Amino acid sequence: MTVGAETMSAVDRSRPPILRAGLIWTLVRTDFKARYHGTLGGFVWALLKPMSMFVVLMGVFSFLFASNPTYKLNLIVGLFLWDFFAEGTKSGLTSLHARGYLLTKARVPPWILVVTSISNAVITLAVFSLVIMIFLISAGHPPTGQALAVIVIGFSLGSSVLFLRFRDLNQVWDVVVQAGFFVAPIIYPLGILPERFHFYLYIWPPTPVIEFSRAALVAGVMPTTTGHVYLAADAACCLAAGMLIYRRLSPRAAEHL
Amino acid sequence: MTLITVDAVSKAFWIPTVRRDTIREHLFGMLQPRRFHRLQALDSVSFEVRDGETLGIMGRNGSGKSTLLKILCGIYPPDRGRVERRAAVTPILDLGVGWNPELDAVDNVFLIGSVMGLSLGEIRRSMDAILGFAELQEFANLKLAHYSSGMSSRLAYAVAFHAVRDVLVLDEIFAVGDAGFRQRCEERYRDLHAQGHTVLLVSHDPRTVTSFCDRALLLDHGRIVMEGPAREIADRYVSTLTKRISD
Numbered sequence: 001m002t003v004g005a006e007t008m009s010a011v012d013r014s015r016p017p018i019l020r021a022g023l024i025w026t027l028v029r030t031d032f033k034a035r036y037h038g039t040l041g042g043f044v045w046a047l048l049k050p051m052s053m054f055v056v057l058m059g060v061f062s063f064l065f066a067s068n069p070t071y072k073l074n075l076i077v078g079l080f081l082w083d084f085f086a087e088g089t090k091s092g093l094t095s096l097h098a099r100g101y102l103l104t105k106a107r108v109p110p111w112i113l114v115v116t117s118i119s120n121a122v123i124t125l126a127v128f129s130l131v132i133m134i135f136l137i138s139a140g141h142p143p144t145g146q147a148l149a150v151i152v153i154g155f156s157l158g159s160s161v162l163f164l165r166f167r168d169l170n171q172v173w174d175v176v177v178q179a180g181f182f183v184a185p186i187i188y189p190l191g192i193l194p195e196r197f198h199f200y201l202y203i204w205p206p207t208p209v210i211e212f213s214r215a216a217l218v219a220g221v222m223p224t225t226t227g228h229v230y231l232a233a234d235a236a237c238c239l240a241a242g243m244l245i246y247r248r249l250s251p252r253a254a255e256h257l
Numbered sequence: 258m259t260l261i262t263v264d265a266v267s268k269a270f271w272i273p274t275v276r277r278d279t280i281r282e283h284l285f286g287m288l289q290p291r292r293f294h295r296l297q298a299l300d301s302v303s304f305e306v307r308d309g310e311t312l313g314i315m316g317r318n319g320s321g322k323s324t325l326l327k328i329l330c331g332i333y334p335p336d337r338g339r340v341e342r343r344a345a346v347t348p349i350l351d352l353g354v355g356w357n358p359e360l361d362a363v364d365n366v367f368l369i370g371s372v373m374g375l376s377l378g379e380i381r382r383s384m385d386a387i388l389g390f391a392e393l394q395e396f397a398n399l400k401l402a403h404y405s406s407g408m409s410s411r412l413a414y415a416v417a418f419h420a421v422r423d424v425l426v427l428d429e430i431f432a433v434g435d436a437g438f439r440q441r442c443e444e445r446y447r448d449l450h451a452q453g454h455t456v457l458l459v460s461h462d463p464r465t466v467t468s469f470c471d472r473a474l475l476l477d478h479g480r481i482v483m484e485g486p487a488r489e490i491a492d493r494y495v496s497t498l499t500k501r502i503s504d
C-alpha cells in the first residue's frame with residue numbers, strides 16, 4: 001500500500017521556469033493593477049498613507065521629544081518599515097483565500113500565490129528606500145529590509161493556510177497589528193523605557209529590524225556582528241515556523257476553500 | 258500507451274457535526290466537543306486512461322466524480338493510492354466561479370491562462386481567439402464584477418479550451434451558456450478529439466456520454482461499479498436512476 005503517493009512524468013513535474021516566471025509576473029502585475037486601479041496616482045496614494053501618518057505623528061510628538069534631534073528621522077524610518085510589515089502580513093494572510101479560485105482550477109504551488117501577494121508592500125518599501133537613501137548618507141546598511149521581508153513571508157506562509165480554517169484570523173491579526181504598533185518603538189524612542197523591558201520588545205519581530213535600520217541610516221552606526229546574528233536568527237525563526245505550518249497544511253488547502 | 262494510471266485511490270472527508278470556521282467558534286465550543294464522521298468520497302478506485310481515448314465518468318450527485326477528477330489533476334492529494342500522469346493534464350473544473358472581479362477580461366485571461374500552463378506569449382497570441390470564442394470582444398475591458406454569470410463561465414471555457422496540451426479533463430461541461438455557445442464548445446471538443454487529444458469527461462447526461470465517449474465508468478458511493486462501452490454504462494446509469502424512483 002502506498003500512502004498518498006503521486007508520481008508524475010517529466011512533462012508535469014517541472015513546469016518550464018519560463019512558465020512559472022510568466023505566472024509570477026502576471027500575479028504581481030494584476031495585483032498591482034487591481035489595488036491601484038491601474039493608475040500611478042493610485043500608487044502615489046499608497047505612499048501618501050504612511051507619509052500623512054508621519055506628518056500627524058510628527059506634529060504631535062516632536063514637541064514631546066523636542067530634545068531628541070533625530071526623532072523625526074527615526075519616526076519616518078520606523079513608520080515605513082512598520083507600514084511594510086503591517087501591509088505585507090495583512091495581504092499575505094488573506095492571499096490564499098483571495099486567490100483560492102486559482103487553486104481549484106489547476107495545479108499551482110500555493111506558495112507562489114502567497115509570496116506574490118506581498119509584492120505590493122515590497123514595491124512601496126523599495127520606493128521609500130530610494131527616497132530615504134537620497135536624504136540620508138548612511139554608514140552602510142544592514143540587510144534589514146531583506147530580514148523584514150523574510151519575516152513577512154514566513155508569517156504569510158503559515159497564516160495563509162491557517163486562515164482557510166479560521167476565517168476570523170484576519171480580525172485577530174488586525175488587533176495584534178494595532179497593538180503591535182505601540183510595542184515596536186516607532187513613535188517613542190526605545191531609550192525612554194527601562195533597560196530590562198528592551199529584551200521583551202525585541203521579541204516582537206519588527207523591533208530589531210526598525211532599531212537596526214535607524215542605527216545605520218540615522219545614527220550612522222553599523223550594528224555589531226552579534227546584532228547581525230540576532231537579526232538573522234529572528235528572520236530564520238519566523239520563516240521556519242511559517243514553513244512548518246505551510247508544509248503541514250498546504251497540501252489540503254484546496255479542500256478548504 | 259497508458260497516459261494516466263489511477264491506482265487504488267481512496268479519499269475521505271471528515272465531516273464535523275457542527276461546522277466551526279472561526280477562532281471564536283472554536284473558543285466558545287471548547288466545552289462541547291464535536292464529533293466527526295468519515296465520508297468516504299472515493300474507495301479504492303483504479304483505472305487507466307489510454308492515449309487518444311475519450312473516457313466518460315458517470316454517477317449520481319455526490320458519488321465522487323468531481324473529487325476523482327481533482328485528485329487526478331493533482332488539485333487534491335489522495336489519502337491512499339497513486340496517480341501516475343505521463344502527460345500534461347488540462348483541467349476544466351469549477352469554471353463558473355472564481356475570477357478577480359477588480360480586473361477586466363483581458364487580465365483575468367492572463368491570470369487563468371498562466372495558471373493553466375500557457376506562456377505569456379501564447380496568451381497574447383490567442384487573446385483575440387479566446388475573446389472571440391466567448392463572444393466577449395466588446396467587453397474585453399469591462400471589469401469581471403460587471404459580468405453576468407453566463408458571460409464569465411463562457412470566458413472560462415474559452416481560456417481552458419485554448420490551454421489544452423495533452424489530456425483534457427472536463428467536469429459537467431456543456432451545461433453552460435446558450436445553445437450557440439454549447440454548440441461551439443462541442444465543435445471545439447470534437448476538433449480536439451480529432452487532433453488526437455485524450456479526454457476525460459464527467460457528466461450525468463447519458464446523451465453527452467454516449468455521443469462523446471468511447472468508454473465509460475459508473476461511479477457509485479465512491480466505487481467503480483461498472484466499466485465498459487459508453488452506451489452500456491449510460492443505459493445502466495439510466496436504469497439505476499429509474500429503479501430508484503420506482504422504489
Ligand SMILES: Nc1ncnc2c1ncn2[C@@H]1O[C@H](COP(=O)(O)OP(=O)(O)O)[C@@H](O)[C@H]1O
Nearest residue numbers: 255256270298317318319320321322323324325
Ligand atoms: N472539499 C470537501 N470537503 C468536504 N466534503 C467534500 C469536499 N469535496 C467533496 N466532498 C464530499 O464528497 C462527496 C463527493 O463529492 P463530489 O466528488 O463533488 O461528487 P459528484 O461530483 O459526483 O457530485 C460529497 O458527499 C461531497 O459532499
Ligand SMILES: [Mg+2]
Nearest residue numbers: 322323324428
Ligand atoms: Mg461534481
